[in-house]
Amino acid sequence: MSALQQLIDAGRTLVDAGLSPGSSGNLSVRDGDRILMTGTGTSLGALDASSMATLDASGAHLGGATASKEVPLHLATYARDAAFQAIVHVHSPYAVAASCLAPWSDESAIPPLTPYVLMRVGQVPLLPFAAPGDPALGALVTACPHPFRGALLANHGAVVAAEDLPTAVGAAIELEEACRIALLTAGAERTLIAPEHVRAIADRWGMPWTGSYGAASIDAAVPARS
Structure with missing residues (x-):
């Protein structure tokens, strides 16, 4: 499937999942030594060839639509890991809401409540x-x-990167669900996944988890069921 069709399909999936209200959010994918990115002011549910900007690896505009203003966000995220080939940035409601709260720990804004986000x-x-x-x-x-x-941008939304666009889209949807669950359980005496299980799950799936339970977290003293 072409990079263009991947972006079109990804945009529709995100809109259908409720993660991209109005003309919010932007997507990009590496295409050889270039980056194909959604243009400024476009609706992710109505993308076509005219909605796309072509950039070089430094972010310089090579053709097509005017790129989203979030080019620096995408370039910096790509630079963190050569394996990243696609990026999803959304202003989805639960991710935005979670980004307005104090983080659960230094390493993770949201606690390990379900295995799926891990x-x-x-x-x-x-x-x-x-x-x-x-x-x-x-x-x-x-x-x-x-x-x-994946990271939350304070008072803004979420950015997720992966080896391909379908994986990035799936991760963004799972992050939105994790934020929803975190908000639904906020203030309650929550039961977290035990640290040894958190690390085992993250390691098995090749996902980063360098932290433990934050000492200042209200959940830190709550024993987890194993």
Whole structure:
């Protein structure tokens, strides 16, 4: 399947899943030594060839639509891992809501409540606020000391990277669900997955998890069922 068709299909999937209201969000995929990225102001549910910008590896515009203002965010995320070939950035409601709260720990904004986010994303650090489109977003991605495939952008949304676009889309959907569950259980005496199980699941699926239970977390003292 062509990179263009992958982007079109991914955009429709994200809109159908409720992760991309209005013209929010942007996608990109590596295509050889170039990057194909959704254009500014486009609806992810109505993408076509005219909606796409072609960039070189440095982000310079080579043709097509005007690229989304989030080029620095995408470039910095690609630079974190040569295996990343596709990026999804969405302003999905539960991810945005979770990004407005204090993070559960330094390494992950959301706690390990279900195995599925551990299987698809791993830890999800919360990056400090920068205005949408500000090159500072790229700098914040670069400066993050924790490995990640998905991160929350404070008061903004989520960014997820993967080896291909379908995997990135699936991970973004799973992250949204994890944020929803975290918000639904916030303030309750939650039972977390035990640390040894968290690491075993993340390791088995090749996802990053470098932290443990945050000492300041209200969940830290709650025993987990194994």
